[in-house]
Amino acid sequence: EVQLVESGGGLVQAGGSLRLSCAASGSIFDDDYAIGWVRQAPGKEREGISCISSRLRSTYYANSVKGRFIISSDNAKNTVYLQMNSLKPEDTAVYYCAVRKGLGLVSEPSSYDYWGQGTQVTVSS
Numbered sequence: 001e002v003q004l005v006e007s008g009g010g011l012v013q014a015g016g017s018l019r020l021s022c023a024a025s026g027s028i029f030d031d032d033y034a035i036g037w038v039r040q041a042p043g044k045e046r047e048g049i050s051c052i053s054s055r056l057r058s059t060y061y062a063n064s065v066k067g068r069f070i071i072s073s074d075n076a077k078n079t080v081y082l083q084m085n086s087l088k089p090e091d092t093a094v095y096y097c098a099v100r101k102g103l104g105l106v107s108e109p110s111s112y113d114y115w116g117q118g119t120q121v122t123v124s125s
Helices: none
Strands: 004-007 010-013 018-024 033-040 047-053 059-061 069-074 079-084 093-101 119-124
Touching: 004 093, 018 033, 018 093, 018 119, 033 069, 033 079, 047 069, 059 069
Parallel strands: 010 119
Antiparallel strands: 004 018, 018 079, 033 047, 033 093, 047 059, 069 079, 093 119
């Protein structure tokens, strides 16, 4: 079983930046996994915003974050990062790290197998 721990959330002003980290237990980068970020704002459905493949490091971004967010991984640390730039109030949400075993990238939140506990990101206007 994969365990995920997110960190790096907080309060930031619009236009600012934050970097989220997701530390994974085990060597998920030794096999084919999709590691992604999903967010959920109050009263809204979960949104898969970015994903990276463990070995090929191919990436996916939702249109809502494309050009502003960057996903990356440090395989030696079993950690995935989400650099969030030019933040907007509408980016306010709980951000979850999630993992699915297998090839390919994930855009649909329901496709993930393992989830972290989430970290709150609040962007003030």
